[in-house]
Amino acid sequence: MSGTPVIIDTDPGIDDAVAIGIALASPALDVRLITTVGGNVNLENVTDNTLKLLKFWNKSVRVAKGAEGPLVRQLVDASSIHGASGMEGYEFDGTARECLSDKVAVEATYETLMASDEPVVIVAIAPLTNIALLLKVHPDAKRKIARIIMMGGTITRGNKGVLSEFNIATDPEAASIVFNSGIDIAMVGLDIAWQALILPGDIDKIRACGRTGKMLTALFDHYRGGSMKTGLKMYDPTAMAYLLEPGMFETTTAYVGIELAGSLTAGCTLVDLKGYLHQEPNATVCTGIDADGFRDWFVSCIKNCG
Ligand code: RIB
Ligand code: CA
Numbered sequence: 001m002s003g004t005p006v007i008i009d010t011d012p013g014i015d016d017a018v019a020i021g022i023a024l025a026s027p028a029l030d031v032r033l034i035t036t037v038g039g040n041v042n043l044e045n046v047t048d049n050t051l052k053l054l055k056f057w058n059k060s061v062r063v064a065k066g067a068e069g070p071l072v073r074q075l076v077d078a079s080s081i082h083g084a085s086g087m088e089g090y091e092f093d094g095t096a097r098e099c100l101s102d103k104v105a106v107e108a109t110y111e112t113l114m115a116s117d118e119p120v121v122i123v124a125i126a127p128l129t130n131i132a133l134l135l136k137v138h139p140d141a142k143r144k145i146a147r148i149i150m151m152g153g154t155i156t157r158g159n160k161g162v163l164s165e166f167n168i169a170t171d172p173e174a175a176s177i178v179f180n181s182g183i184d185i186a187m188v189g190l191d192i193a194w195q196a197l198i199l200p201g202d203i204d205k206i207r208a209c210g211r212t213g214k215m216l217t218a219l220f221d222h223y224r225g226g227s228m229k230t231g232l233k234m235y236d237p238t239a240m241a242y243l244l245e246p247g248m249f250e251t252t253t254a255y256v257g258i259e260l261a262g263s264l265t266a267g268c269t270l271v272d273l274k275g276y277l278h279q280e281p282n283a284t285v286c287t288g289i290d291a292d293g294f295r296d297w298f299v300s301c302i303k304n305c306g
Helices: 014-025 043-056 105-115 129-137 139-144 166-170 172-179 190-195 200-207 210-220 235-244 291-304
Strands: 004-010 029-036 062-065 120-125 145-151 185-188 249-258 269-272 283-289
Touching: 004 014, 004 105, 004 235, 014 029, 014 043, 014 120, 014 210, 014 235, 014 291, 029 043, 029 105, 043 062, 062 105, 105 120, 105 129, 105 139, 120 235, 129 139, 129 172, 139 145, 145 235, 166 172, 172 249, 185 235, 185 249, 190 235, 190 283, 200 210, 200 291, 210 291, 235 283, 235 291, 283 291
Parallel strands: 004 029, 004 120, 029 062, 120 145, 145 185, 185 283
Antiparallel strands: 249 269, 249 283
16 A cells, blocks of 8 residues: 555544544555554543444554553543543444454554554554553664654643643653654644634535534534534644645744643643753644645545545
8 A cells, every 4th residue: 555654543532533534534644553542531442432433434454452541640531522432422333343453552553663664654643651652662663653743732721731731641751751752753732723623614514524424523513622613623633634734834843841740730741932941852843724724624534534
C-alpha cells in the first residue's frame, strides 16, 4: 500500500473517531497500526470503540491494547464529555474483533516500526503513556519514528485544569518523557480547535454524508466538547489535519516544558515562545489555523469516509 506510514495512538472518544475515519479514508496515508490507551474512557471501552469503527468502515488495521492508565497518576476519564461508553449516541453493529492483536501496544508498535522500510509517523491523539513506555522499553525505536504529531497541550487555557489540556494532564510524566526524547514533535494544542469550531452549517452538511454522516452526527449530539448549536471542538481531527494539510496552519518552534511538580499547575504545557527558560526548542507548535479552510477540509474528508 502506498502513502505515508502511520501509527495512530488513540482513546476513542468521539473526536478520535472522526480523526480515525479521516485517516482510514485518506489515500495519502498507510495506517499500519492503531494502539489504544485508557483516557477518555477505560481501556476496554476505547479498544472496543476502535474495533467498532473498523467494522463500521470495513477496514482491516491491526489494533493493539496499551496502558490501562497513566504511568504514575490515577486515570480520571472524560466520560462526562464522550459518554459512559466513550462513543455515546450510536448503536454500532459489532466489532472487527479479528483486528485485535495478541501483542500489547509497546510490542506491536516496536514490531511495526522495525518492519517498516521507512520511518513511521506517530499520530498521538490520547495521553502519551504508550509512547513513553515504548521509548523506555525500546529506546532504539526512536530511529524509526519520523515524527510525532500530537493533539495535546495548550498555549493558553486548559480543558482539564485551569491551564492544562486533558491528554497531557492525564499523564504529565509520560508527556515529559516524550517532549524530552529528541524526536521531531508537532504539538497541535487546544487553541487550534478553539479557533476552528465545526459550526451548525457544517454539521448540516455532515448529516447529509450518508451512513458516516448519520453515525457521526448521532455521536456529536452526545459530545460535550462544544455543542451542535454553538460549534463543536474537534480536537483530534486538527492533529490529522496538520499531517495531511500543514499549509492550513501557522507554526513556530519553541521549548515546551511539562510541569510535573506544581500543586496547582501539574500537567501544564509551558510553551516558551519568548525563550524565558533558555532551553533549546523541542517542538513545532501550531499557533494558528485557517478556520474556514479547516471546516471545508473536515466536511470533505467525512464525505470521503464512505
Ligand atoms: O483535550 C482533548 C483531547 O482529550 C482529545 O484527544 C480528546 O479525545 C481527549 O482525549
Ligand atoms: Ca483523544
